[in-house]
Amino acid sequence: MGNRCRLRTAICHGNSRRCGYPGLRAHNPPTFPITQRSRRTYICGVKQPPHCQMTTHKQDAGAQATQMNMLMDIKRGRLSHLSITRCVFNQLLIKSGRALKKMSNTAVGVIPSHVNPDLQEERDRASFNVTELTNIIDGGAEKTLLRKRLEKLIFSDPDFQKFPDIQTFGTNSEFYSATVLKSTKLFKLRRELKWTDEEFDIALRLGGQGHALGLQHGMFIPGLERLATEEQKAKWLTLAKQYKIIGTYAQTEMGHGTYLKGLETTATYDPKTQEFILNTPKISSIKWWPGSLGKSTNHAIVLATLVIKGKKYGMHPFFVQIRSMTDHTPMTGIKVGEIGARMGRMTSDNGYLILNNIRIPRENMLMKNAQVSPDGSFTAKAPNQANYATMVMVRVGLSYYSYQLLSRGVTIGVRYSAVRRQSKLDPKEREPKILEYQTQQYKLFPGLALAYAIFFSSRSLRMKYMEAYQEIKNGNLQKLPELHCESAGMKAFCTDNMLRELEIIRQSCGGHGYLNASGIAMLVTIAAPMVTVEGETTVMYLQVARYLVKRFANASTGQQLDGCTAYLSMDHAAYMCPLMSEDDCRNMSRLCDIYSYRVYMTVSRVAKQLQTDIMNGMPQHFAFNKNLVNLVRAAKAHCYYSVVKDFSKAIQSMQASPQTIKALKTLCCFFAIHGITEESGDFLETESIGLEQLQWIKRLQGTLLAEIRSDAVALVDAFDHHDISLSSAIGSYDGNAYERLFDSAQKDPMNKEEVHPSYFQYLRPFIQEMNKAKL
Ligand SMILES: CC(C)(COP(=O)(O)OP(=O)(O)OC[C@H]1O[C@@H](n2cnc3c(N)ncnc32)[C@H](O)[C@@H]1OP(=O)(O)O)[C@@H](O)C(=O)NCCC(=O)NCCSC(=O)CCCC(=O)O
């Protein structure tokens, strides 16, 4: 057996299906001779990220004996914690004669080369084939291979391997530089390797923690595609796609993000010069927040209120150069910069923009939906809301992004709970895995079920979007209102629930969940702004409610509705809860009926209340405000129903083995009944269920927790997140959580020196002074 094979056997476990590293089930032998060093850094031919590198166990016997003695001493309490590190380090140096530079090479810091047996045990008990489910999530076995090929390519680059450490320990500025490097490298790879859009999307997703130039593909290019004329596209879209210009989408102002009709940036047409003059006349009109604007971009789509001969024509898009193409300094009349440190890490350089009498040619108004002719006459081809098209696209994307963040979080939470042991269940047994506690399952499994629910429903939304977009592109706007309702609702539902579940998962990791190295803390801060960006949650739910109330009014006149509100025109007069026994609670079609009745009742009640208030003489806006909470309640009920329905439908039409289907059905049923128990008041109040049914449902909830428990690790493994994407010491594929935590702590810059300068500056003089002081 050559070196290559021995290495493989050492790291990839005997009969286990995978090698000891995620995303590397297909073995790719290294094409170089394996040295002692490469043995540590390469696994299956792929260079490991620093935090995934495994130290060999083959240290010499002397060093091992020393380590054992040291550990015994530590156990017996003979060595103080502070002296442990230095002692182990020095003794190893002497005994082995090897210059071990890192603490991670000592007994306390060794990351074993095997998968933690507690995690392996979970994998061995899986009831279904994990690879099959991974393939379903990727969209087919060939898509999984494609993703793995890209992972291998991207993560073998040392700059991408460095990223998790910079994320954990770097300053904001270092982090920003690293994300610029990451973006530019990906953009270059895309050009050089002629990636398709699909390949590029996968590559962008792998990083997960953001790209400094994310707005280029997130909104600038899509904005040009949706708002520019063919002629304008030929000019600027090509430049943007070739990365000759870098841009952003500058809409939000200091004073207005939600209310677009209130934007104060003006684009005033000057027919004499055939130019627009752009101004941000007040402090509240300064563009504030756009991603990549702070330091990165040289162009922007600026959204401004169009003014012609003193008349306002609503919000329109303008193509503006903001920085020099030679030295990146702001153009004359422009002030631009960073808005300041934010709650989480600086995944993007959010900026401000002040425009002072900036003149741009008439041709720089993006005129797909409305034109201004040289003499200043205005013609609109579509309603003003057609200019909101880029936001609709991003809302669809954010629904899927919620799946990505949540599935990462729940992977960390579940794997960690399978290797963490604490307290006692049976006093005679060893401490159980915390995953055994029903309360722990109750913290983790709603998030697990939600991740799958969001995955399937956002996939269905994406398909609807693609279909509708083709028609909208061709000028048929018929599907736009429904698309707006669905994308706004899904964006609100997915981001809001994802954030809540991530925070619960973070807490489920106990103290370690608060460490950046856990990966989960960082995910919460990345997820936090998602409920605000691209339409704040309440505001988006209210858009859904507006649509529901209108559709309810249509249904009340006898109109047969189709699409996502078809249930509003069904005859609910003789509704009876369809659950006749506890067994019925597993029937998805019955659970869907319960959900649809709950929405129907919630919508009809609030719509009727609105009508009564208005009939009683209340002004419409006043009546709306008086009912806002119930309107949001109705919108949430609608969204929950849609997601339950989509999840269930996806399973029904799935081509998969009975075992995989069964595992997903259990999860889907749990998702549905969890929603009922969480909002049981609403379900009881609307008489969608009765008290007895609620008791059945609650009993089943306990049973399902136990059923999901046995497949929990397999269900998160199926997401197949690469360790670098996870960036988690406690959630890595091998489950060696403690070793990775310790290893990570060693990398903290605070540990670079044994004694911190502040000791000499402040602490030592203080202690000395205290020692001299009289009592
Ligand atoms: C809140 C609304 C929807 C209100 O729109 P409005 O026109 O002022 O008012 P309205 O009277 O409520 O509605 C009038 C009508 O417009 C419809 N409508 C509203 N939005 C859309 C749409 N997107 N597509 C199609 N139709 C739309 C509404 O349904 C109304 O229709 P109706 O009159 O009822 O038939 C709007 O102002 C809005 O979308 N605000 C949110 C702003 C936003 O999302 N900004 C995103 C900035 S970019 C960003 O955050 C990037 C983040 C990137 C990252 O880093 O991740």
Ligand SMILES: Cc1cc2nc3c(=O)[nH]c(=O)nc-3n(C[C@H](O)[C@H](O)[C@H](O)COP(=O)(O)OP(=O)(O)OC[C@H]3O[C@@H](n4cnc5c(N)ncnc54)[C@H](O)[C@@H]3O)c2cc1C
């Ligand atoms: C990280 C990040 C990145 C961003 N990137 C960009 C970008 O690239 N480009 C860009 O243009 N913008 C960007 N934004 C701005 C973002 O789109 C807005 O912050 C968002 O749309 C919310 O608007 P707002 O800040 O005005 O909130 P507000 O509307 O002021 O919300 C504050 C509160 O008021 C309530 N409220 C407001 N209006 C109503 C109403 N009609 N009914 C009931 N309640 C209401 C909300 O529910 C909320 O509770 C970004 C923001 C963040 C945080």
